[in-house]
Amino acid sequence: MQKIDLAIIGSGPAGITAGIYALRRNLSIRVFESEAVGGQTAKAVWMENYPGFTRLTGFELMQKMSGHLKMLGVEIEEANAVKKIAKIGNEFELELEDGSKALAKTVLLATGTENKKLNLPGEKELYGRGVSYCANCDGPFCKGKRVAIIGGGNSGVTNALYLSETASKAFLVEFTPELNCDEVYLPLIKKQKNLEVLKNTQVIEVLGKEKVEGIKIKDRKTGKERIIALEGVFFYVGLSPRNELAKQLFGAEIDSKGFVKIDEHMMTTVKGFFAAGDITGNLAQTIWAAAEGAKAALEAYKYVKGILK
Numbered sequence: 348m349q350k351i352d353l354a355i356i357g358s359g360p361a362g363i364t365a366g367i368y369a370l371r372r373n374l375s376i377r378v379f380e381s382e383a384v385g386g387q388t389a390k391a392v393w394m395e396n397y398p399g400f401t402r403l404t405g406f407e408l409m410q411k412m413s414g415h416l417k418m419l420g421v422e423i424e425e426a427n428a429v430k431k432i433a434k435i436g437n438e439f440e441l442e443l444e445d446g447s448k449a450l451a452k453t454v455l456l457a458t459g460t461e462n463k464k465l466n467l468p469g470e471k472e473l474y475g476r477g478v479s480y481c482a483n484c485d486g487p488f489c490k491g492k493r494v495a496i497i498g499g500g501n502s503g504v505t506n507a508l509y510l511s512e513t514a515s516k517a518f519l520v521e522f523t524p525e526l527n528c529d530e531v532y533l534p535l536i537k538k539q540k541n542l543e544v545l546k547n548t549q550v551i552e553v554l555g556k557e558k559v560e561g562i563k564i565k566d567r568k569t570g571k572e573r574i575i576a577l578e579g580v581f582f583y584v585g586l587s588p589r590n591e592l593a594k595q596l597f598g599a600e601i602d603s604k605g606f607v608k609i610d611e612h613m614m615t616t617v618k619g620f621f622a623a624g625d626i627t628g629n630l631a632q633t634i635w636a637a638a639e640g641a642k643a644a645l646e647a648y649k650y651v652k653g654i655l656k
């Protein structure tokens with residue numbers, strides 16, 4: 348089995364940027380991706396805060412990033428998750444979804460986060476049949492229909508604005524008494540006439556047999572429950588770190604929130620095992636993930652060359 352210098356796990360902005368920087372240092376790399384290229388950024392409806400691009404979709408930005416990596420000669424291995432990882436001596440052995448194995452001198456964990464589930468009755472059962480965690484992917488199926496967006500943080504609010512552009516009616520449901528988004532979105536929400544904001548409101552159940560038919564909600568002040576008839580429910584209630592692989596490695600420390608601990612060299616508590624992007628628990632933004640990916644690749648280079656121990 349051919350041994351590579353750096354195995355990159357995840358093709359979000361952290362993983363792809365790490366790949367670009369590693370190739371500029373002549374490291375041999377492979378980039379493994381369990382799903383499709385682009386990570387969470389590819390799911391962002393609009394990106395308006397990545398320097399150089401005033402407005403483009405998250406998908407477009409990630410196509411540009413992965414195109415850059417491809418131009419340097421590396422194709423991302425999509426739908427080829429790293430299932431298992433072990434450190435044997437100074438090397439890492441990775442078991443891949445396609446049944447093969449890979450050997451690497453260093454590894455970069457850039458697995459990011461996944462959408463939290465509320466585990467409500469009906470949520471799992473109706474997933475893919477009206478329940479979604481990605482408006483960008485499933486929003487087009489809700490054109491002219493009634494939808495609810497659960498969660499009033501930045502992700503929920505931006506997706507509510509996006510969905511209400513084409514839905515006949517949209518409800519933005521927030522558990523706390525106020526929305527938790529950036530101020531910049533508040534006038535936009537007010538302007539969107541078919542978007543109704545329900546604050547201090549809890550979703551109790553997703554209703555429907557074959558597909559979503561409604562949600563049951565509770566006013567947290569009055570305790571009053573009611574049913575809203577609709578066809579689509581989009582959940583944006585937070586993110587959980589995808590730390591399964593770190594947990595498999597003996598000695599890789601994880602903090603109380605599930606984020607992987609790193610030092611000033613982006614190295615975890617396992618030598619040669621680096622982490623970058625949302626999985627480290629720093630600012631969950633594309634530019635930050637990209638910057639961490641760049642730094643991690645340069646530190647991995649030093650490790651491969653014996654400069655960093």
Ligand SMILES: Cc1cc2nc3c(=O)[nH]c(=O)nc-3n(C[C@H](O)[C@H](O)[C@H](O)COP(=O)(O)OP(=O)(O)OC[C@H]3O[C@@H](n4cnc5c(N)ncnc54)[C@H](O)[C@@H]3O)c2cc1C
Binds near residue numbers: 395630
């Ligand atoms: C809806 C939404 C809107 C957003 N909007 C913005 C915005 O406007 N501006 C901004 O700056 N940021 C935004 N963000 C945040 C930004 O998307 C993230 O901070 C960024 O994508 C994190 O990058 P990452 O590379 O660390 O992880 P991710 O982008 O999460 O990528 C991780 C990748 O690793 C893969 N993976 C996981 N496990 C494995 C495995 N075992 N094997 C192989 N691959 C694996 C995943 O499939 C995923 O593709 C938004 C996020 C969301 C969810």
